[in-house]
Amino acid sequence: MPTLSIRDVLYRRLSIYLATGWIIATVLIGFASSQYFNEAQRGQITHLAHRILAFESAYNKTENSIKQTHSQLTQTTSDIGIADYFIVIIKNGQIHYTTINLADDELLALPMEGQLKYQAKNHPWGVIDNNWALYGVYNQEQNIKVIVGTWQGEVFLGILITTAFVFSIGLIVGVISLLVARRTVKQVVEPMEHAATIVRARKHNQLSPIELGSDLYEIREIEDALNNLIARMDQTIRREQNFIANAAHELRTPLTAVRTQAEAINPKTIPEEVKKQISGMLAATERATRLISQLLQLARSESVTLRANEGELTDLVDFTRTVISDFVPRIYEGGGEIELISPDNLNQTINRALIHSLLGNLIENAIKYSGKYVSKDASDDTKANISKLISVELGHTEQGKVFISVEDNGDGMSKSDFKASFAKFDRLGKKSGSGAGLGLSIVKQIAQRQNLILDQQPATRLGGHKIVVIFNSPSGIK
Numbered sequence: 001m002p003t004l005s006i007r008d009v010l011y012r013r014l015s016i017y018l019a020t021g022w023i024i025a026t027v028l029i030g031f032a033s034s035q036y037f038n039e040a041q042r043g044q045i046t047h048l049a050h051r052i053l054a055f056e057s058a059y060n061k062t063e064n065s066i067k068q069t070h071s072q073l074t075q076t077t078s079d080i081g082i083a084d085y086f087i088v089i090i091k092n093g094q095i096h097y098t099t100i101n102l103a104d105d106e107l108l109a110l111p112m113e114g115q116l117k118y119q120a121k122n123h124p125w126g127v128i129d130n131n132w133a134l135y136g137v138y139n140q141e142q143n144i145k146v147i148v149g150t151w152q153g154e155v156f157l158g159i160l161i162t163t164a165f166v167f168s169i170g171l172i173v174g175v176i177s178l179l180v181a182r183r184t185v186k187q188v189v190e191p192m193e194h195a196a197t198i199v200r201a202r203k204h205n206q207l208s209p210i211e212l213g214s215d216l217y218e219i220r221e222i223e224d225a226l227n228n229l230i231a232r233m234d235q236t237i238r239r240e241q242n243f244i245a246n247a248a249h250e251l252r253t254p255l256t257a258v259r260t261q262a263e264a265i266n267p268k269t270i271p272e273e274v275k276k277q278i279s280g281m282l283a284a285t286e287r288a289t290r291l292i293s294q295l296l297q298l299a300r301s302e303s304v305t306l307r308a309n310e311g312e313l314t315d316l317v318d319f320t321r322t323v324i325s326d327f328v329p330r331i332y333e334g335g336g337e338i339e340l341i342s343p344d345n346l347n348q349t350i351n352r353a354l355i356h357s358l359l360g361n362l363i364e365n366a367i368k369y370s371g372k373y374v375s376k377d378a379s380d381d382t383k384a385n386i387s388k389l390i391s392v393e394l395g396h397t398e399q400g401k402v403f404i405s406v407e408d409n410g411d412g413m414s415k416s417d418f419k420a421s422f423a424k425f426d427r428l429g430k431k432s433g434s435g436a437g438l439g440l441s442i443v444k445q446i447a448q449r450q451n452l453i454l455d456q457q458p459a460t461r462l463g464g465h466k467i468v469v470i471f472n473s474p475s476g477i478k
Helices: 008-060 065-079 104-108 153-201 217-264 273-304 316-325 327-334 352-369 414-419 440-449
Strands: 085-091 093-098 113-120 128-139 146-153 312-315 337-341 347-350 389-396 402-408 453-456 466-470
Touching: 008 085, 008 128, 008 146, 085 104, 093 104, 104 327, 153 217, 217 273, 312 316, 316 337, 316 347, 316 352, 316 389, 316 402, 327 337, 347 352, 352 389, 352 402, 352 440, 352 466, 440 453
Parallel strands: 337 389
Antiparallel strands: 085 093, 085 146, 113 128, 128 146, 312 347, 389 402, 402 466, 453 466
C-alpha cells in the first residue's frame, strides 16, 4: 500500500471540498436565479401590458392614438429588449397595433394566457423557432385587449449568464482559496517535516534529548514523547553495557587464578596425558581472557558518544608504531613479518583510545587469518603454513582524506563475507579457532562513532585481504 503524506492528504481533501462546494453553490444559485428570472419577467411583462392598456384607454380612437402608442412603446422597449417580446393591441375586435407579422385572424385568436409557436425572423440571433409565453389584459368598458408575448429563451439566457458568472467567480474564489489553503497546509506541515529531518539526521548513538524547535503544541508533544523514549532506551543500554563490563571484569580474576595455577604445575611431575589436558586448559583460558577483553572493548565503544572532531591532535605514524609494537613479539615468534609504510609524520585529530582499539583489532584479525597452506588437499599433519605477512600503510586518498590500511597474505574474503563479518559473534561459519567474532564488530562500532569509512580494497601488495579506514568521512562500510 503506497504511503501518503499529510500534505498530500490535506491537499486532496481541500481540493475535493472546495470543488464540491463550488459545484453545489453553482447549482443552487442557478436554480434560485431561474425562479427569480421567471418571476421578474412575468412581473415586468404584466406591468408593461397594464401600462399599454392604461395608455390606450386614455386616448380616443384617432390617428394620433396609434402614433402616441408607438412612441410610448419605443420608450418602453428599452426596459426589456424589443427583439425578445411582441405586442398585440386589439380594439373593438380589430387589430389596432402589432409588432409581429401574423395574419389578423391568427392575432385575433391569441389567448390571454398560454403558449405560441412563433418564428421571429428579425431576431439578432437569426431565425428562432421557440415557444413564446402570452400575457394579456382586457378593458371591458372600452373593449381594449393588450397581449404581450415574451420569448422563453430570455429566461434561459438570464439563468445561463448568471450561472456562468457565478461559476467564474466561484472558480476564481476557489483557486484563491486553494492557494491560501495550500500555503496554510505548508505552514502546518513544514514544522513536522523539519522535525522528521532532525530526527533522521541523528546518529544511532546520540541519546541526548531532541530539540525540534517548534512552538506548535502537537510538535512539542511529539518531542516530549521521543525524549521520554530516548531516556528509557539510554537507561536500558547503560544497564546492558554496565552488566557486560562488570561481568567481564569479574571473570578476569578467576580466569587469571586458573591460568596461574596451571602454569605453576611442574611438567616433570605429571604424566604426558595430563600435560595435554593442562595445555588445553591454558588455551581455553587464553581464549576466554581474549573474549573478556573484547567484550570490555565492545562495551566501551558502544558507550562512547563523542563526535569525530573531539579528540587530540596526534602523529598517526608514531601512534601506529606504538600499536604495532604490541604485536611484534607474537608475529616474530611464528616466523612472520609486519611492516609499516608511511610518511615521516601524519597529524590527525583522533580519540586515541578508540583508534588504538580499532587498529589493534584490525591487526589482530590480520594475524589470525594471514598465511596460506602449501596444499589445501594435504592432511592436517602435512599442511605447511607460509609465514604470516602483514602490511600497515598510512597516507592520503585521492580526495585528500587520511587513511590507514591493514593488508595480509591470507585467503581473503568476498564482498558479501566482508560486510557479514562485522556482525557480533559472526565468524562466517567457522567453528574452530580462538576467535569469538567480536573484533570486527568492535571496529564497526568505533567507525560509526568516529565518522570513519571501512572499505575493502584489492590486496595488490600481499594478495590476501585489505581493509582501509578513511578518516573525516560519513561513516559506513563499503
